[in-house]
Amino acid sequence: MTSDWTRALLTPQCVALVGVSDDPAKTAGRPLQFLRRSGFAGEVMLVNPRRDSVQGEKAWPSLAALPERPDHVFLLTDAEKALDSLEECQRLGVPVATMLSSGFAEAGEKGAANEARLAEILSRGGMRLVGPSSIGVVNLHNGLTLTANAAFAEPDLPKGGIFVGSHSGSLIGALVSRGKRKGIGFAGLVSVGAETDLSIGEICAATLDDPSVTSYMLFLETLRHAEALRAFALEAAARGKPVAAYKLGRSDEAAELAVSHTGSLAGADEVADVFLRACGIARVESFEGLIEVMPLLERLPAAAQSRRGRVGVVTTTGGGAAMAVDQMALRGVDVVPASAATRAKLRDSGIDPGHGRIIDLTLAGTRYDVMKTTLDILRAAPEFDLLLASVGSSARFNPELAVQPAIDAAAGPGHPLAVFLVPDAPDAAQLLARSGVPAFQFPETCGDAVAAALHRRLPQRDLPLDAEAGAAESRVLDEAQSYALLSGAGLTVAPHLVLEVGQPLPELPFAYPVVAKVLDAAIPHKTDAGGVVLGIRDAQELEAAIAGVGERVAERMAGHRVTRILVQQMTRGLGEVLLGFRRDPQVGPVVVLAAGGIHTEIYRDSILRLAPVDLAGAFEMIAELKSARIFEGFRGAPKGDLAALAEAIVAFSGLGATQGARVEEAEINPLFVLPEGQGIMAIDGLARVSGT
Template sequence: MTALAPALLNPRRIALVGASADPTRLTARAQIYLRKHGFDGALYPVNPRAETILGERAYPSIASIPGPVDLAYLLLATEHVEGVIADVAAKGIPVAAILADGFAEAGPEGVARQERLLATARAAGVRILGPNSMGLVNVNGRSACSVNAALEAESLPAGRLALVSQSGSMLGAIMARGAARGLGFSHLISTGNEADLTASEIAGLLVDDPDTDAILLFLEAIRRADLLAEAARRAHAAGKPIIAFKLGRSSFGAELANSHTGALAGSDAAADAFFRANGIARVTMIEALLESPALFIGRRPLAAPKRAVSVMTTTGGGGAMAVDALGVAGIETRAPHAVAVEGLKAAGLPHHGRMIDVTLAGTRADKVQAAMAALSADPDTDLALSVIGSSAQFRPADAVAGLVGAAKAGHGKPIAAFLVPQADVSLRMLGEAGIPAFRTPESCADAIRAFLDWQAPRAGPDTGGIAHALPARPDEADARRLFAALGLDSGVAIFAAPDAVPDGLRYPVALKILSPDLAHKTEVGGVALNIPDAAALRAEAAAMAARVVAKAPGATLTGFLAQPMAKGLAEAILGYRRDPESGPVVLVGAGGVMAELHRDTALRCAPVGLDEAHAMITEVKGLKPLAGWRGLPKGDLDALARAIVAVSRLAALPDIAEAEINPLIIHAEGQGVTVADAWVVRA
């Protein structure tokens, strides 16, 4: 561990600055909870107006505390925090957690306040947790240094799951939900505004924590993606899964993007790509965040998941719910393979159909164990799921004994359970046995989907350098030159005025206005097709300039671009975006003016290699005909893959925010691709 880790993860000498002697006040809670839950370290309430606080000696200032301090929890009003940070620094306290709000989330004045606070802390080497942090809890170390009301609970189940949450209130909610399931935590840490310490950096500290087997993240945003990627790589090497629940899946911000790619490759899609590339499992339900760790702990990502499961049920309706939810998540419930059929036959159990219904065969432990053993041996599925009905509620020992026996037998494949009734005892027993157990078919499907999507962190290819400079306000001609530098050159002619049409063009041509202000030129009359000759080109250029000036009077016009008309088998959109949270991503999809409507795309963190580019192409439904579907002519998918790789190399240029080719015309196999329209946005 680093020097930071002990002070943050297991503080033994804690200063509570601004602690209150009134037990009804929020600022008294941290002291109350620390003692209530058994903290046996040194506690230093700091309050100049009290000699004792809640029965313990108080100190008038941080400087008056004897000896070193690991952690200062600042329980002060917002306006007093800045002045105290200097005292924390002078005392040599390595970490200060700040409860107060009113910082970066509170507008320009709050942003300035937070920047001043951070500058003081950094100059003195103090790390900040928060502001707006509900604090931190080490359950095994009995340090409940938090004001979250969930700590009113009589006891906190200790365990080996660590939670890092950007939401302080969710810290308590998840802890309470976990306790109801008998799930224990090693650490619960609220990061708040993340002015300094981020969930990403703290996840990295937890990778090295010997009391933690899995790291759960509740994220509102990804901050310091580089640190989270590094933590995820080390977590994979250490065999510690990182499982994330991230808000922000809606698309209300898409209209703010400058290009089609910006709308299609929004931050949530980029977050998905980031998690996948770095070996982080993502769940979409808060229930699954709690219920999925048992599915991941002790396992590695499947090299080639079949995206299929075996289902055994003691309730037809409950089993059908699970099968349906799994199907919605893109996971097939598969009829047993011959290998599994033999095992089911030997046990005298049904062996036909997608769902093995053993309701009439009873729920005897030996029968359940035999059935799950047979399904675990099925070579066509990734997981064996048992759906348990009323016996889970009223006969918990009988209901779970067969599953526990099958899991102990160790057939290699994960075994999981969905309990249809409210069955807390069965859930607890399964949890103690390390068997994933789910309360709803939706969380069951979400967790299994996340497990099958889970990948090892990928090693991105080396992009090499790209020697290309862009003007401050690039137009399409500048974008074309950029793509040409990447190897995507489609011959065009650039001219400044209608009377400056160059000789030697191959007609018919397409004509476009050039402007750094017009991302969508069609909408203002800035595109004309099938112009037959030079005279028509000059006339159309003059008319186009007049149209665009009338429809977009504020746009700067920089000239014209002419390109020979080209026709291929299909059109693609090929785009790049430097996401503000997740970093560079590359996108390919069905292209043209309908790209945003269909949203038929594949997205990856950039850069990518050829194999990954080909995998992206196979994910896009609109490009499947180009593989020769039902005898159709094949397109040049190799050229398209090379183009994806080329555009992904823009990750090496930090001054580019977005870039796009739409459409990229795909010709017949062996005939390459043509850039028909291009756009670039500087960072």
């Protein structure tokens, strides 16, 4: 029975509406109206204990009274009554139910009681749930409009191959209404609500082998069920079905747990970005971009390695094209000029390509033969990954003539082709959509979608996803303990010695000059507390420094007493970086490489990856860090030991698999990069662990 839900969710033979209203204008009355208008061919049965008929159709007093067991039940009542009906669904063996009701985690003490009861019902098995707070599920291909979303009163919604999974119920209505205006159709849409049981990942995975579903759009508010989402994304990629996502919402969890700079650098949004990238999901920045990106994703394969993408631009309006170029450049896309060979082919065809980065055909480009020939030549040019045609005012007043060259050119072989419509030209947009040609109506959306498509990579298939919750209690290690942890992981730390304040000063096992630092797990940011003295040249200066540290810490931290001092040999490197590790509460371990020292907070130049990373991934992180250029022998300077840095990143990213105490968070800042062949050295360490 548990396998039945995958069929019953979107292709049920019989549905039941529990608590359906007699008033079709009310939220609980809409689903019946929508099912009838859309021509759903299955059986629809109504349950309302207070009426014998609803909207002119027979109603039964309970689910048990129905003449047959429904495949899918839509619960439209308040939370308590919905739970009663869900109990009945469980007893009857209903495969799947969708719950519109709210009044759970968000509803205080009463909601908590409802949530506990819901969890108990679901724990019995044999039934799956969409919701609570789900506005419903829709399959446009069979007329299943099992939803209370008012947008589905819209007639003649276009059907297509896009399946939508959304945390927001209202957004599925916004997608279909905006999609209709652009000529973009959908296969199905599901609002998952609170995701108490079925998640977006599980629901989308259930449609992977449906031939009517060709791609996926996700509207995400959280990554609560990251493992299921990633499993779905891997299978979608294997089937050649692209996935795009718009992610909103920021979590306070990272800030609450963070004791290091890593916590802020690897915040919720940054983690979401790297997680989606690792899943092969194209992340867009705008809701409009989510709607418009899919035709491009269906034509532009994901890259095996990181790429900026090379875009050629042809236009009939230089100013309009320049707006799109600006937006692409801001997002790391390279707009490249046509090569000399390509320009020669254009001239041989009687077309003047000019000399600029953009090929501006001016008014000549409004002629079909000029634009079509230009597009054919540019789509075959090896210097491009993608071609963008910018169309001016003619797209509004003569849409068929304006976009026909692009429609015909796109039908032939060559690089993917997209169109940016400079004027408001909905008719032209619909013509392009019907022909499957990607079209953009705003420069910002154009830049957003093109960047998302070009930067999309094949998913990382061998990456373990460990999002297991850590222990409720964790503890911060002091710097000496953190060094022991780092040394055990294979990282080189600066020579150091722990001194007890008030004890005679011993002979140091390393040479001066040294640095003295307060050693206290309660003071992770020692400089802010006045707990660091640099450049100490001899024993006398060291004694003075220890005394000074104690006085400043007591003054700045309300009398806090310093009992231990860490003395460390001063070392110089070619430059410094930050290396961070953190367990994200939703996706598991992540590793951060960033500008180090005081530059961490000033520049926020950082690269994030899911952990662990391999050596190739570590070198890629280094290449993407802007401040790492100083280690490349810039302007004759010595080169840094980037091989040692890459090995350190690999070792540090593996902290999640260390034996003993579970590492929740760790950071080296700064990590000195020494000259080539001399390695790296950790100068300051911080870690938070749980368990033994």
